[in-house]
Amino acid sequence: MATSQPRPQIVLTGGPGGGKTTLLEELARDPAWAGRFLALPEAIFCLGRVGISPRERLFQRLMVETQRALEAALARALEPDDPRCILCHRGTLDPLAYWLDRGWDEAAFFAYTGTSYETHYGRYRAVIHLVTAADGAEAHYQNWPDAHRTESVKHAVRLDRLLHRVWSGHPHYYRLDNAGRDWPTKSAAARALLAEFLGT
Helix, strand or coil: CCCCCCCCCCECCCCCCCCCHHHHHHHHHHHHHCEEEEEEEEEEHHHHCCCCCCHHHEEEEEEEEHHHHHHHHHHHCCCCCCEEEEEEEECHHHHHHHHCCCCHHHHHHHHHHHCHHHHHHHCCEEEEEEECCCCHHHHHHHCCCCCCEEEEEEHHHHHHHHHHHHHHHCCEEEEECCCCCHHHHHHHHHHHHHHHHHHC
């Protein structure tokens, strides 16, 4: 499946506490990755004061639109010869997992957002799924008040599996679980995938 985006965009997805933020922070500090990527933060952090509850269907449509707008704005702002790829902390299809978590119909999501699996998949060169620590590394999973997440272990695992369900059809989807991996090993595996898709 050909991507519709001329600049490489790669999604980091996964349930709460999978290491997405940590990986981006490590890459930002690593001189070997300097000048190779730009990171988009989670769209949800742009919506804190809008006044739409996550319990409303409108919230997930707004998440899709905000993610698309952030990606488009960054791509337009860059010069055409700028070599950096865009690493997205979640992608436009993550809202479907949260939609499904509320028990809403999958087909209704695509009708409501005017999208399809193909349009979402076509935006990204690859999808790297960092499985939540709640699944296989429970001792390292933290939630409120120790971390800024409220999901229980059970709920984090459920969200992670829903994210696998919605993204696993992407032709370049990679799931990095916690079996036999500590964080440095998991981070190294993610970096190797990123380097592969950036051709370096």
